[in-house]
Amino acid sequence: EPEVTQTPSHQVTQMGQEVILxxxxxxxxxxxxxxxxxxxxxxxxxxxxxxxxxSEKSEIFDDQFSVERPDGSNFTLKIRSTKLEDSAMxxxxxxxxxxxxxxxxxxxxxxxxxxx
Amino acid sequence: xxxxxxNSGPLSVPEGAxxxxxxxYSDRGSQSFFWYRQYSGKSPELIMSIYSNGDKEDGRFxxxxxxxxxxxxxxxxxxxxxxxxxxxxxxxxxxDMRFGAGTRLTVxx
Numbered sequence: 001e002p003e004v005t006q007t008p009s010h011q012v013t014q015m016g017q018e019v020i021l022x023x024x025x026x027x028x029x030x031x032x033x034x035x036x037x038x039x040x041x042x043x044x045x046x047x048x049x050x051x052x053x054x055s056e057k058s059e060i061f062d063d064q065f066s067v068e069r070p071d072g073s074n075f076t077l078k079i080r081s082t083k084l085e086d087s088a089m090x091x092x093x094x095x096x097x098x099x100x101x102x103x104x105x106x107x108x109x110x111x112x113x114x115x116x
Numbered sequence: 117x118x119x120x121x122x123n124s125g126p127l128s129v130p131e132g133a134x135x136x137x138x139x140x141y142s143d144r145g146s147q148s149f150f151w152y153r154q155y156s157g158k159s160p161e162l163i164m165s166i167y168s169n170g171d172k173e174d175g176r177f178x179x180x181x182x183x184x185x186x187x188x189x190x191x192x193x194x195x196x197x198x199x200x201x202x203x204x205x206x207x208x209x210x211x212d213m214r215f216g217a218g219t220r221l222t223v224x225x
Contacts, residue, residue, distance in 0.1 A: 033212075
């Protein structure tokens, strides 16, 4: 069964360092998402991406964050200068070409980021 | 602000009972509604989706949607210990999907 894959599964970094989290969405999917979940808290929407541009972003997704689809398969989340409060599990998700409001999101297993 | 509210629980039911999970949302323009299950340390996995008012049944699960009341619920019949998890309500408006904080369900043998 096709799945969303994320790397790394766990990354430890020093405050102020740049981090790139990588995702390979399901191959025929067109919509891509990043979410984060701070330990013990809710899953929070960060950004959605379609047709090579951001389509929606939340108030969390500030100038420290950026997303990119550098080739036909990868979808990355970059955090420019990490802060302690960026420590969380980051989930990538993708959705197929079903247009509009239907269609489920398929989630990857997550990348745990620990900022020291 | 697009809010999705859930009772955080914990909700505890005996094995074989019906578990009832509730969710309200603030954005009247919301178009689709989902229930996800999340085990500790794992990613969310989809249980049910519902798009129109009324009930939708899938095995032991029934989702109910009332757009006028901005309310969506999930019933789990014949609850099993393996149903013990956090249940996340998710609401989509346009191209973002927002989650509630989740309700932790424990099914006791």
